[in-house]
Amino acid sequence: MVNIINIGVIGYGYWGPNLVRNFVEMPGVQVRTLSDFNPELLAKAQARYPTIQVTQDCRDIFTDPKIDAVAIATPVSSHFELALAALQAGKHVLVEKPMTTTSEQAMRLIEEAEKRNLVLMVDHTFVYTGAVRKMHDLIATNCLGDIYYYDSVRVNLGLFQHDVNVIWDLAVHDLSIMSYLLPSTPYAVSATGISHVPGEPENIAYLTLFFEKNLIAHINVNWLAPVKIRRTLIGGSQRMIVYDDLEPSEKVKVYDKGITVNGNSESVYQMMIGYRTGDMYSPKLDMTEALKTEGLHFIHCIEQGDRPLTDGQAGLRVVRILEAATQSLKQQGQLIELNTAGVAV
Amino acid sequence: MVNIINIGVIGYGYWGPNLVRNFVEMPGVQVRTLSDFNPELLAKAQARYPTIQVTQDCRDIFTDPKIDAVAIATPVSSHFELALAALQAGKHVLVEKPMTTTSEQAMRLIEEAEKRNLVLMVDHTFVYTGAVRKMHDLIATNCLGDIYYYDSVRVNLGLFQHDVNVIWDLAVHDLSIMSYLLPSTPYAVSATGISHVPGEPENIAYLTLFFEKNLIAHINVNWLAPVKIRRTLIGGSQRMIVYDDLEPSEKVKVYDKGITVNGNSESVYQMMIGYRTGDMYSPKLDMTEALKTEGLHFIHCIEQGDRPLTDGQAGLRVVRILEAATQSLKQQGQLIELNTAGVAV
Amino acid sequence: MVNIINIGVIGYGYWGPNLVRNFVEMPGVQVRTLSDFNPELLAKAQARYPTIQVTQDCRDIFTDPKIDAVAIATPVSSHFELALAALQAGKHVLVEKPMTTTSEQAMRLIEEAEKRNLVLMVDHTFVYTGAVRKMHDLIATNCLGDIYYYDSVRVNLGLFQHDVNVIWDLAVHDLSIMSYLLPSTPYAVSATGISHVPGEPENIAYLTLFFEKNLIAHINVNWLAPVKIRRTLIGGSQRMIVYDDLEPSEKVKVYDKGITVNGNSESVYQMMIGYRTGDMYSPKLDMTEALKTEGLHFIHCIEQGDRPLTDGQAGLRVVRILEAATQSLKQQGQLIELNTAGVAV
Amino acid sequence: MVNIINIGVIGYGYWGPNLVRNFVEMPGVQVRTLSDFNPELLAKAQARYPTIQVTQDCRDIFTDPKIDAVAIATPVSSHFELALAALQAGKHVLVEKPMTTTSEQAMRLIEEAEKRNLVLMVDHTFVYTGAVRKMHDLIATNCLGDIYYYDSVRVNLGLFQHDVNVIWDLAVHDLSIMSYLLPSTPYAVSATGISHVPGEPENIAYLTLFFEKNLIAHINVNWLAPVKIRRTLIGGSQRMIVYDDLEPSEKVKVYDKGITVNGNSESVYQMMIGYRTGDMYSPKLDMTEALKTEGLHFIHCIEQGDRPLTDGQAGLRVVRILEAATQSLKQQGQLIELNTAGVAV
Incomplete structure (x- = not known):
């Protein structure tokens, strides 16, 4: 029997809809929950994807034991806090670029992911x-x-x-x-x-x-x-x-x-x-859409325990510069x- | 009666032929003498412009009392020495860019030209x-x-x-x-x-x-x-x-x-x-060729005693940077x- | 009280999805029914727009008294038959280009629309x-x-x-x-x-x-x-x-x-x-999407009884050529x- | 001892100067005479190439026994007459495109060239x-x-x-x-x-x-x-x-x-x-200039008796179309x- 990977997405502004659309179309993957502060954006998402749960409180994602992985598409200032919470809740993490606002934060996330043996991937789409x-x-x-x-x-x-x-x-x-x-x-x-x-x-x-x-x-x-x-x-x-x-x-x-x-x-x-x-x-x-290739790679790393091409270290290198x-x-x-x-x- | 402006050109490498061609076609202007170290280039020029005197010794230009102005199209390292000699011989000067290799040299040329009331113009073609x-x-x-x-x-x-x-x-x-x-x-x-x-x-x-x-x-x-x-x-x-x-x-x-x-x-x-x-x-x-417009401006400044658009100060500003x-x-x-x-x- | 215009769309191949997407987002308009021979395409549409009725039989659209207008996005060989049936059922019609396969057919549609005082518009998108x-x-x-x-x-x-x-x-x-x-x-x-x-x-x-x-x-x-x-x-x-x-x-x-x-x-x-x-x-x-402008114009013509910019005569002129x-x-x-x-x- | 090929050029309007410039720079080739109706164009050519004879009467070219080949760069209406006269005077011919104004004329030139064993080449530059x-x-x-x-x-x-x-x-x-x-x-x-x-x-x-x-x-x-x-x-x-x-x-x-x-x-x-x-x-x-390659090919054909790539037949095919x-x-x-x-x- 095949295990479905359940994903929670945080942020439905500019980039979030692309993440949701790609994960939705991926076999073996389910977008279970979407969170955003903005209720209008949630309503829009709900109309388009009636089966996805929506919430204004992202903690609903961290506390849901069925969710395996979290994709974070929020402003950079919130990346660290959200990614850390997700990792601490035992979720694999895909976080928008830039990974964090400081290299200390990036190192902290890397440490947390390694300790817990979780996938930490940065969305370096290109x-x-x-x-x-x-x-x-x-x-x-x-x-x-x-x-x-x-x-x-x-x-x-x-x-x-x-x-x-x-x-x-x-x-x-x-x-x-x-x-x-x-x-x-x-x-x-x-x-x-x-x-x-x-x-x-x-x-x-x-x-x-x-x-x-x-x-x-x-x-x-x-x-x-x-x-x-x-x-x-x-x-x-x-x-x-x-x-x-x-x-x-x-x-x-x-x-x-x-x-x-x-x-x-x-x-x-x-x-x-x-x-x-x-x-x-x-x-x-x-000509495959980059985000599709990337999403499949994220899922593959979760399933196989592989290190992503754009892992926390890659994110850290960029933040340091x-x-x-x-x-x-x-x-x-x-x-x-x-x-x-x-x-x- | 109209006075013809007699020009001496030093250097017939990459840029010199363009200077000569433009001055030759300018009414009221005569290219009297062309100098270059390279006898082959002189022969080529001679074949094309049989009436121009050619010489390997640029001092022939400085000492010729009939020559009013000198155009210098040599490597930058020789600009200062040649332009100074020309000014000291009482000739107006059009010198390739960059004007000189140091700002001190550029200031020295400006000083010399002002003292003698001669036109000093830098060939900022663009x-x-x-x-x-x-x-x-x-x-x-x-x-x-x-x-x-x-x-x-x-x-x-x-x-x-x-x-x-x-x-x-x-x-x-x-x-x-x-x-x-x-x-x-x-x-x-x-x-x-x-x-x-x-x-x-x-x-x-x-x-x-x-x-x-x-x-x-x-x-x-x-x-x-x-x-x-x-x-x-x-x-x-x-x-x-x-x-x-x-x-x-x-x-x-x-x-x-x-x-x-x-x-x-x-x-x-x-x-x-x-x-x-x-x-x-x-x-x-x-769409007029820039060098034609520039040459006419040089001649105009000589005739009217005007300051060129690209005078020594403009040349100096560029050299300083x-x-x-x-x-x-x-x-x-x-x-x-x-x-x-x-x-x- | 504002009347909602109900639309039936026939064909969900290459162009149909664009028609549906634009009509769905238009205020005062509702896509009531979508028909296509291909059940897979209907399933795809249903997943995306759960409130739209889908059917493999386009006659369900013609016989539905609530439907005001029909948009036809099928291969050209079927345009005439479908548009004629829609007009005869008293529906306004927007039909893909080319309007028909013969000018006789085009003239027949124009005649039918005029007789019934219905809007007949050809989708000359550009x-x-x-x-x-x-x-x-x-x-x-x-x-x-x-x-x-x-x-x-x-x-x-x-x-x-x-x-x-x-x-x-x-x-x-x-x-x-x-x-x-x-x-x-x-x-x-x-x-x-x-x-x-x-x-x-x-x-x-x-x-x-x-x-x-x-x-x-x-x-x-x-x-x-x-x-x-x-x-x-x-x-x-x-x-x-x-x-x-x-x-x-x-x-x-x-x-x-x-x-x-x-x-x-x-x-x-x-x-x-x-x-x-x-x-x-x-x-x-x-930079407004052409199909949005066009859809709004179709609705406007239905509501006001105006003649569309790309009416049956425009379609006929093109087919004749x-x-x-x-x-x-x-x-x-x-x-x-x-x-x-x-x-x- | 190497034989110099002597060339006469007829026409110094738009294209003639390019022909002259290329033949002048070709080793083993001499532009002996240039003819044009317009004395101003001849003066211009004379100033640039003092060793070339100039004439307003192209017959001076046909009657000069030292001239081996004639290049014709005149309006198309004169091509036939000039090329025929040149061939009849025993000269090889390079004629501008289009070769002639009628295919009958083109065939007549081909015939004349073949009869006299002369090179007849059309200037299909591209x-x-x-x-x-x-x-x-x-x-x-x-x-x-x-x-x-x-x-x-x-x-x-x-x-x-x-x-x-x-x-x-x-x-x-x-x-x-x-x-x-x-x-x-x-x-x-x-x-x-x-x-x-x-x-x-x-x-x-x-x-x-x-x-x-x-x-x-x-x-x-x-x-x-x-x-x-x-x-x-x-x-x-x-x-x-x-x-x-x-x-x-x-x-x-x-x-x-x-x-x-x-x-x-x-x-x-x-x-x-x-x-x-x-x-x-x-x-x-x-990136060699086409006219240089072409001129060398013309000379080669004269010297070796070869048929040019763009011979009379090629010219005829184009004129027929x-x-x-x-x-x-x-x-x-x-x-x-x-x-x-x-x-x-």
């Missing part, structure tokens, strides 16, 4: 897209050679948020993608930016991430841009990628372009640089070293 | 394009409102230079455009970057420029990109511009988009932000204040 | 998009001057249909748009095309429509194209439009470009043609005159 | 571009499978010509490309179009070309379009091409897309169609069969 998974394959099979840089522009006329700056809202996507794609972790960050509304968080920011060896990363995020841009360049010693998430079909383009450096001649003190340009190709991508970048931002680009220590369990 | 002049009009007539940011990406698979880093090669364009377009000057710069070839200058760099009040600027330059991008966003409180220099015809797009901030209510401690989106329009641009940015780059984003003092004459 | 309505405004206010041509490319790797050729599937969109936008009706059509699968209908076709005076129209449709293209050029004597339905925001661009003809000089037997090029602008568009084009296609471009007679009631 | 040659390789190596269609849009706000319609000006490019790329020749043509200026030739035209078997071609040309488009789709049973000549680098994209037809089951009367979609790739192209298309245009799409007979020598 990691589960066909485009990012294809780029991961290309990098993992050394198709790009040594990775030289990751350079992303993620701007649009976006909703100004009052509690977090644009880094926590937009750069978090690139940081989660980089955490998955890149072979190493940054050791320091320099960030600059500006707020155009007095008393509000920064709405434009620029991050540079420093890595050991030949690698650098840069992220340009902006809530006040006239056009929407989602374009990432990834440079390697062998090949280079242009990843444009707004392209309807050819999101990933791989260029056989680059330089060759010949520095072995003793008599020449300057490097000889050759330029190479060849074909471009755009691989076919899996967000913290450091915000600190650097306040100091106009001052270099901030990143704590790369693991979690003491 | 300032003379139809696109940049149109954007200048839009900003000057307050069409954009307060300027919030200037954000430029200027990347391609470019020739790695051995003597200057990518900032001096590519960011110089944006700095010269900003110097013309923006209402104020930056007070500090933070720059980051990397060199992917041991012992060579940085081939990727990111600059943030800090201004008083609400304005910030950012420049992303890269010699190792798989695709060519030349895109600048300029955000204002009323309207915003996307300037894409690679577009064949619609290079400048003006978006009636932005936010409105309502912060006068005392009871609300957070700002109310409204979002506004309207039509876009792309103004018709003057290049110096500071390079210093910041070496210190991983360390904020470097800009000396904004004028020239003591 | 007519209700913000883009097409904006273009209609531009043309109606003479912004374009005399209309010179309508030229559309509508191609992609599309589902090959077995019962109708690509004209009935794709060109129908352009014909319905033209029927709304253009100031006159075509008098003849020439069509060419090919089938690449033996025994199957044409999967590529090219239509030219001839109008009186200066106007011509052309439509290029293809089920076997490697990329999706939806681009229409509309040329006028004063301005010209590029309408690209795949653009996320700037779907309509208006170009101040054209020629001026000066032919009044007697001594010159050839026309003097001047070329004019000015600004481009892209107006802000209403489809018939003639198919006939011309079989004769490799042979000109077929269009019957422009009205309906005898 | 055939010598890297993009078209790459597509030829792809088709010749069966990479595309069976060719299903060639569909081209070639529109812009172009100069209205008084002596020929838009087909002779723009469609000629596609016809010359097709003549090189496609495996067979069309047997009939249907063309439609319109003139928007009274008494002037058609400025918009649409051509359909019918081939034996599964192939069809379509060309859309327009002098009155607000934007410039140069896009060709080539569909094959295995792969499909998008060729966009305005793309700066990725002009040719090869899509691994298509349908598979399974029709061998007897019990199923309808074909089973499968849809296939895979990677896209954009091959690196030779232009004639038939113009005839069909006058009859609103009436199918005109193409004479595919060879030349009686």
Whole structure:
């Protein structure tokens, strides 16, 4: 006999409906309870999914022994408290990104999940897209050679948020993608930016991430841009990628372009640089909705006891950079070293 | 009787042929002498323009009393020495960008030109394009409102230079455009970057420029990109511009988009932000070759004793930022204040 | 007291779900019954909308006295029979495009609706998009001057249909748009095309429509194209439009470009043609879902007894062209005159 | 000892300067004489190329025994007379496209050249571009499978010509490309179009070309379009091409897309169609200027006695289609069969 996994979802604002829709359509999974402060949103959900229980009190989810796992889609400031309560109630947890507002909180959640042998997964959605998974394959099979840089522009006329700056809202996507794609972790960050509304968080920011060896990363995020841009360049010693998430079909383009450096001649003190340009190709991508792939992975990890691709450690790595970048931002680009220590369990 | 302006051109490498071609076609102007170290380039020029004198010794230009003005299109390291010699020989000077390798040199040239009442003009070519002049009009007539940011990406698979880093090669364009377009000057710069070839200058760099009040600027330059991008966003409180220099015809797009901030209510401690989106329009641009417009302006300034749009001070402002940015780059984003003092004459 | 309009929907395949979703969300409207041959589709609908009655027999809709109006979203071959039955049962009708498979059928439906004073509306969806309505405004206010041509490319790797050729599937969109936008009706059509699968209908076709005076129209449709293209050029004597339905925001661009003809000089037997090029602008568009606007218009017409924008006559005009084009296609471009007679009631 | 090939060029308007520039830079080739009616154009040429003889009388070229070959870049109406005179004077001939104004003239030139054993080449420039040659390789190596269609849009706000319609000006490019790329020749043509200026030739035209078997071609040309488009789709049973000549680098994209037809089951009367979609790739192209490649080929054919890729027969095939298309245009799409007979020598 097959066991059904029962899920409680907290938050039915912007992202919650996508979580519910995907879990509802997943075989072997049942959305048992949905909670939200807002009764209108609950009514809307109820009309659409009459079999789901709704409640304004999320504790109804924690105390329900039939619920196996909790998906949290609330504002970031509540992530820690809700995830901790869920873990302490013995539930597996899928939490929105950014995982928490501080790295201490993230470490605390990791510790709690490990102690209780529960799955703790962060909803780094982009990691589960066909485009990012294809780029991961290309990098993992050394198709790009040594990775030289990751350079992303993620701007649009976006909703100004009052509690977090644009880094926590937009750069978090690139940081989660980089955490998955890149072979190493940054050791320091320099960030600059500006707020155009007095008393509000920064709405434009620029991050540079420093890595050991030949690698650098840069992220340009902006809530006040006239056009929407989602374009990432990834440079390697062998090949280079242009990843444009707004392209309807050819999101990933791989260029056989680059330089060759010949520095072995003793008599020449300057490097000889050759330029190479060849074909471009755009691989076919899996077009499955990322949240479906991700949800299935969450269920799989619960059933098999596996560690998720985007586990608490991945969430922690991202939060640590967000913290450091915000600190650097306040100091106009001052270099901030990143704590790369693991979690003491 | 009309006086012909006689011009000597130094350097016939990449840019020199464009200077010669434009001056040759200008009424009232004669290219009298061309100098270059390379006899093959001189032979090529001679074949094309049989009436121009050619020489490997640029001193022939300085000592020729018939020559009124000198255009210098040599590597940046020689700009100061050649421009100074030309000025001291009583010639008006048009010098390639960047003007010099240090701000001290730039100040010395400004001083010399002022003392002798000679025109000293820097070849900030983009300032003379139809696109940049149109954007200048839009900003000057307050069409954009307060300027919030200037954000430029200027990347391609470019020739790695051995003597200057990518900032001096590519960011110089944006700095010269900003110097013309923006209402104020930056007070500090933070720059980051990397060199992917041991012992060579940085081939990727990111600059943030800090201004008083609400304005910030950012420049992303890269010699190792798989695709060519030349895109600048300029955000204002009323309207915003996307300037894409690679577009064949619609290079400048003006978006009636932005936010409105309502912060006068005392009871609300957070700002109310409204979002506004309207039509876009792309103004018709003057398609005259920039170098033609610029050359005519140089001649006009010589004849009328006017100060050029891109005079020595404009050149100096750009060099000061290049110096500071390079210093910041070496210190991983360390904020470097800009000396904004004028020239003591 | 407000009367609720009760709607029956026939067909829940590709388009039916969109009809149901829009009518369900409309105030004052109730989807009472849904019919489809396929019980799986009905089960899916039932799960989503538990309050809607479902049936495999569409006659349940015709015989239900509470139902005021019927929306038909079935294959084109069944449109006539279903719409006629609905009208004869005294229901208002919204029928998918193309309206019928022959113009005789279309005329019969028009006659039946007029006789019974019922609303007969054809679902020419594009007519209700913000883009097409904006273009209609531009043309109606003479912004374009005399209309010179309508030229559309509508191609992609599309589902090959077995019962109708690509004209009935794709060109129908352009014909319905033209029927709304253009100031006159075509008098003849020439069509060419090919089938690449033996025994199957044409999967590529090219239509030219001839109008009186200066106007011509052309439509290029293809089920076997490697990329999706939806681009229409509309040329006028004063301005010209590029309408690209795949653009996320700037779907309509208006170009101040054209020629001026000066032919009044007697001594010159050839026309003097001047070329004019000015600004481009892209107006802000209403982004309301077309089907919502259309549904509200259907309800409005039922309540007020108004004639719909896309009434039976509009449907008939389109079907007549489809018939003639198919006939011309079989004769490799042979000109077929269009019957422009009205309906005898 | 190497023989220099001496060339006479007739016509220095739009295209002539390109011919002269390319021949001048070619080793082993000398442009000896240039003729044009317009003395100003000759003065301009003389200033640029002081060693070339200039004349207003093209007979000076025919009668000069030192001249081996003549390149003709004059209006089409003069091609026949000039080319015939050149051949009769024993000169090899390179003539602009379209080759002549009638197919009779084209056959007469072919006959004359064959009789005298002279090279007769038509300047079908696109055939010598890297993009078209790459597509030829792809088709010749069966990479595309069976060719299903060639569909081209070639529109812009172009100069209205008084002596020929838009087909002779723009469609000629596609016809010359097709003549090189496609495996067979069309047997009939249907063309439609319109003139928007009274008494002037058609400025918009649409051509359909019918081939034996599964192939069809379509060309859309327009002098009155607000934007410039140069896009060709080539569909094959295995792969499909998008060729966009305005793309700066990725002009040719090869899509691994298509349908598979399974029709061998007897019990199923309808074909089973499968849809296939895979990677896209954009091959690196030779960026040599087409006219240089073409000029070298002309010289090679003169020296080796080889038949040019774009010989008189290729020119004749194109002229025959232009004639038939113009005839069909006058009859609103009436199918005109193409004479595919060879030349009686």
